[in-house]
Amino acid sequence: METTANSLDCRAHVLKFIEETRVVSENELQVNNVTPYHVTKSYREQIIKSGYYDQLKYIVEPSVQEFESPGTLDTSGEHDNTVVPGLQHKYAQTGLLLVTERCGSYCRYCFRKRIVGKASDEIAPDFGRVAQYIACHPEMTNVLLSGGDPFVLSTSNLNRIVDHLLPIKHLKSIRFGTKMLAYAPKRFDDSALPALFQRIHKAGKSPIIVAHFDHVGEISSGAERKVRALRAQGVQFLNQSVLLAKVNDDPEILAATFAKCHEIGVRPYYLFQARPVKGASHFQVPLRRGLEIVRGINQRLSGIEKTFKYIMSHYTGKIEILDLGQDGRVYMRYHQNKVTEKIGKIFSRPHVPTACWLDDLPEQ
Template structure:
């Protein structure tokens, strides 16, 4: 389904990193949760020919900094919110369904390094069991298919998953979280896909693709063409990006990315604060700088383009990062929380220089 190039990035015990080659053992890689290099030929050519290689290489090429990046493998409490194998129910209205542990390419900043590229037991083994749980929870109005990337699965496999979800009357929408539109847009040329989306529509539900463009250099001509085609078939599009050091920590780049998304009919949705993931925390940008960047983005966009929220997907919930004020406090509010009464509540913590995460800020 996807074309993959591995140009001798791992030969025996010699692995090529951005900073140069290094002799490593498989045990070292596993101990530091470092995934092997894996990228589609399309994406490799896109970033090489598009003029942004010096930034976009960090998304897919290994760095020796991965050995030195501390953190957690489950920063958002996914284990604690798993209700049946493969299904998370953290927020009342949303079910998050892990359908695969594979991706077309491996993002170096991935917050699911514990799963991706491995034979994970966290992937849903029984969609009938998943549907039974959802059926007993009428407050759940939407399901997000994630993983891994659901579009590495065949359309036939996706249809089998939908066989269990579409009969559930209280589901209003089916979302697909994917970076395939950046990594391998030809996946969406599959002649069987229009019928899949038509099934969703005919069941009275909305089909939503949540793309993952972190940088304008990832939005290829092929991706734009497929997005326009699918929108004409009634598919809605949202985009989420991650704020990444050395990649897109620049208001000019992110404003251009969000403006391009808006132009092609993809609504900028979340700009995620990088998570303190083991092997990937070197991508984090300090909160002070993140707020400067988001202000700079908003200064460059028209009113109708300002649809993104600057979000920290924390263990306690999705936190919108609002401001660092003259009183030296970071102001935030819960965009989502397991406790409904906390949603929308503004709170603050004393700012600490170089803080990148809520846990870096003292209470009080």
Template sequence: MNFIEGTRDVTEGELQANNITRYHVTRFYREQITKSDYYGQLKHIVEPSFEEFESPGHLDTSGEHDNTVVPGFQHKYAQTGLLLVTDRCASYCRYCFRKRIVGKNSDEIATDFSRVAQYIDDHPEMTNVLLSGGDPFVLNTAKLDKILNHLLPIPHLGSIRFGTKMVAYEPKRFEDPALLALFQRIHEGGKTAVIVTHFDHVGEISADAERNIGSLRAHGVQFLNQSVLLAKVNDDSKILAATFAKCHQMGVRPYYLFQGRPVKGASHFQVSLRRGIEIARGINQRLSGIQKTFKYIMSHYTGKIEILDLGADGRVYMRYHQNKTPEKIGRIFSRPHLEGACWLEDLPEG
């Protein structure tokens, strides 16, 4: 198997034991990053590294198993449902936090959409559903339409989101005329269609991506972007500021900058909290007020934690952006900083 550092003989057992996904990337993305000025950074997103063999961590860092209420459907936060519709992606990100699922025949993928719809129908507090996976847009549009058949009749659903990196990996997928009809169905059903793109680096934003985003926006689709803070890839405030500024220019609202998770086979991508706070501060210093709409987030087992600052008192200040317990949302808390800490559990209590 080819790695960034060279070729290495590996058995299937070694790959499984170390949670290493096989190399898989679209021709479009490979050409996009090779021709860019950023190949030295972007190659780490899709090309395997020897570091994956020495990268400890967990397979479920956010408690997805514990929040699964129907096979393939999670309900962690009151207003939001998470629907896993596929275990496949157009390309495999080396830092993926769902390595336990992606590229495998997983039993965590939804199959009984009637049962999912019944659960949503029974929970009127749920106002939006996020289709994820894998990447929902690896499914053909007819399959997505069938899924919508179950979701659109539910009156208290106000929006339907699609989490995808396909806009970077294979933007021509969004030139499918049937997709426009699908988004029109959502609109006519009285709901908002939202695509959450996944641009980690300005070098991933192709002319095709920009053109197709513009076309879909003209048809009423809203766009958000989430990025992951990744060592060797985008741990640079100038790069991320340029990424967010470009997203804003395209009408894609910067949404989350995620702290890298301690995922087995991918924790080498983590950046320390001290460095992450410095980067987030540098991004904000480079953007205008209307461009800095992102939150620096740790997607933790207990909830989405906004990382605010490292105080002069040596404490890391945080706030719950989302939590299973509504009373905790918005609450600021702190922990003593420990040099090199990358995750909440790395910080001592007290």
């Protein structure tokens, strides 16, 4: 990226997009929530040698479509569910703790564009205050460390955060949501990491890494070695993927991704419908196509590999997308909801061919 100054002393950037090179002003980037380009050397090398570069480049390389993608910056009501700075409590059993605004690389489809790569007051400033809240809420049995990516923090910083969580007896698991296994697997070479996970174990809690492999081409041999080594030390692994137009909207690719995850001991957990995020909604796939892809994935996997749910993380809750019925209605159920009585209940809405999100379906 090159930067120039115009006569009004406004910075202008010469940016290389996937489609073309453009000169854009700083204001234009900010107004359109275009995240800076940032990618690790190891990830760039991996996607080039994977044979899938033409798909995987869309994950990290900017596109001019980002200027034309409508949407909002908080699609799941994170502001409304923040109970103390940095801690969200949307579902009874789970706390979501934002520990950093930084990531190893910047995903172009990120649903936290409002935070990532910027100074943000949504990141927890006081973990003692967070722990106080959790200690007063015995229904909360697990905490997910997220951000940003917790593994961009040093292991000593992670230990300091965990120090506040380990004494809370009703916490049964501590999860770490990360894409660093794809972006920088060498981060997990740190000799101090096993002791962190052992501390969690000794406190009577399960350490869980929620990996983020969107495509089989992201699963490097280095990532596989790190997963196997940490599993041998008692760390559990889950995987969440996002269904992304031009990247993995293909049942063959996603079936291969989930089969590879299963092979190395990472349980496929969620396949997320991409969210209508400003600057990223061009990644959305219509719900009908998404259901066709999910059906194709399941046709290619063995029974023990079919552990994922097709999920829409909506403002009202986590919605499992089930099927498009012969009656022309999309059938769904709440996998999680703030209202306990709604969890597990099936509901439906009339299908609209262009619909990519619950709000695109009429309430009838």
